[in-house]
Amino acid sequence: MKRLLRGIFYAFGPRARRVVRRLAYAPVDLFLVFRHGGRPTYNGLPLPLPGEIFTGGGDFLENGLIFKEHFQKLGALKPQESVLDIGSGLGRMAIPLTDFLVAPAEYHGFDVVASAVADCQGRITSRFPHFHFRHVSLVNDLYTLEGASADHFVFPYADDQFDFAWATSVFTHMERAEVQNYLREARRVLKPGGRFLATFFLTDYEALSSARGGAYEFSVQRGEDWYMSWEVKGANVGFTPKNVQQWAREAGWSEARIYFGRWSGRSGETTDFQDIVVFS
Ligand SMILES: C[S@@+](CC[C@H](N)C(=O)[O-])C[C@H]1O[C@@H](n2cnc3c(N)ncnc32)[C@H](O)[C@@H]1O
Secondary structure, eight states: OHHHHHHHHHTSOHHHHHHHHHHHHHHHHHHHHHHHTSOOEETTEEOOOGGGOOSOSSOHHHHHHHHHHHHHHTTOOOTTOOEEEETOTTSTTHHHHTTTOOTTSOEEEEESOHHHHHHHIIIIITTOTTEEEEEOOBOBTTTBSOSBOGGGOOOSSOTTOEEEEEETTSGGGSOHHHHHHHHHHHHHHEEEEEEEEEEEEEOOHHHHHHHTTSTTOOOEEETTEEESOSSSGGGOEEEOHHHHHHHHHHTTOSOEEEEOOSTTOOSSOOOSSSEEEEEO
C-alpha cells in the first residue's frame, strides 16, 4: 500500500508534490498550531509543520537531535568546529546545532530547493548569524527540474575550509557520478584530519533480500546501482558498500567506516534508519 501511494505521489512534479503534501497535512498542521498556540519551537526557533516537510518522514526534531549525537559520537564534532551541511533542506540538522556550535565557528549549508534555503535564512540566520545558507541551481528529479547537473558541481567554498561535513539523506537521492563528485568535493573543502558523515542505502545482497516485499524494496537495477522508481530516479537510490568504499579511496579518503541501518530489516546491530558512512 505504502509503495502504491508513493508511486501515485511521484507521478506529480517536484513543486506539485510539495503542494499536495501541504493540502493533505493541512488538518494536522492546523491541529498542531492550535495545540501549541503557534508553531512548536526549539531553542526559540519555529519548526516547520508536517505539511511543509518535504525532506523525509519521521519526527523532524527528534531526528535532528539524534544526528546531533551521531555527529559527536561517530564524527567527533566539537562546538568550536566549522561545518558544512550538504543538502541542508529545511534545517533539520542545523536547528539542533544552534545551541551547540559556538561562533566564530561557522555553519554553512547549501541546497537545490530555493524556497527551503530562503526559509532557513529567514528562520535561522536571522537569529544565529554564524549559520549561513546558500541556494545552488542543480537538477534533481525528486526536488527540482531546473539547474545544472551535480556531477561536475564545484562546491562554492575554499579548500580546507571546514572541520566536519555531512550529507544526511542526500546521497540516497543522487546518482553515482554525482555522489563520486561530492565525495571529491567534500574531501577538498575539509581540512586535513576532517571528517565527513553521509547516509546511504547500501544495497548489498543481505539488504536487498531483507527489503524484498517491504516498503523499501529496490526493484530497478542499473549496472550495480539500485533504484526504487525508474520514472523518478532520485526517489531512492542504493549503492553497494564495495562501490562506496572504492569511490572514497578514489576521492582521497583513507577510511570509510560503515554503520549499517535498519531500513532493510537486516539482522545484526544497527545505528540509525539509513546506513551511515564516516569518511576520514
Ligand atoms: C531527504 S532531504 C534531506 C534534507 C536534510 N539533509 C535533512 O537531513 O533533513 C534531501 C535534500 O537534498 C537536497 N538535494 C538534492 N540534490 C542535491 C544536490 N545535488 N546538492 C545539494 N542538495 C541536494 C534536496 O533539495 C533535499 O533538501
